[in-house]
Amino acid sequence: MNINLIYASLTGNTEALSELIVEKFKEEKDIDVNMHFIEDMEDFSILEESDAFIIATYTYGEGDLPEEMEEIFEAIPDMDLSGKIYGVIGTGDTVYDEYCVCVDQFDEQIKKTGATNPTSNLKIEIEADSDEDFENIDKFIEDFSSAL
Numbered sequence: 001m002n003i004n005l006i007y008a009s010l011t012g013n014t015e016a017l018s019e020l021i022v023e024k025f026k027e028e029k030d031i032d033v034n035m036h037f038i039e040d041m042e043d044f045s046i047l048e049e050s051d052a053f054i055i056a057t058y059t060y061g062e063g064d065l066p067e068e069m070e071e072i073f074e075a076i077p078d079m080d081l082s083g084k085i086y087g088v089i090g091t092g093d094t095v096y097d098e099y100c101v102c103v104d105q106f107d108e109q110i111k112k113t114g115a116t117n118p119t120s121n122l123k124i125e126i127e128a129d130s131d132e133d134f135e136n137i138d139k140f141i142e143d144f145s146s147a148l
């Protein structure tokens, strides 16, 4: 099964969350997830080649998409991703009014393609450090892998 995680990260928080998720899929479910840094991607055909995928994003400005995520965000509605499983995760900071809104924006955008999200959008404040964070991460992994 071809499962890919595409992430953006400026200061490392979303990268650390992505690494944690990949590690837990392997340890808890023996599922391999391939990580791709958005800035290293030449095109986004990997989404169409995936059986399942995860988008990981931070939120910038005043609820703005990271600049490096704009191209894939715009490209997604034109892709046929029907029958694929996806999830969206991200980090943000509750000092901002628009907390982690880019996670929800990606979810809405991917929904248009006919792909199925069996998870609740996973939002982590800066880094996973509370019981609630780890419960939400485990639930994300459980819901995602049960749908594969």
Ligand SMILES: Cc1cc2nc3c(=O)[nH]c(=O)nc-3n(C[C@H](O)[C@H](O)[C@H](O)COP(=O)(O)O)c2cc1C
Pocket (backbone or CB within 6 Å): 008, 009, 010, 011, 012, 013, 014, 015, 058, 059, 060, 061, 062, 063, 064, 091, 092, 093, 094, 096, 097, 098, 099, 100, 101, 125, 126
């Ligand atoms: C200029 C600036 C604007 C930000 N705006 C938001 C925001 O609107 N909503 C939010 O939830 N977090 C916001 N953040 C917080 C980042 O999303 C958060 O620090 C995130 O973990 C960064 O991810 P990264 O370390 O992967 O780059 C902002 C941070 C900066 C520096």
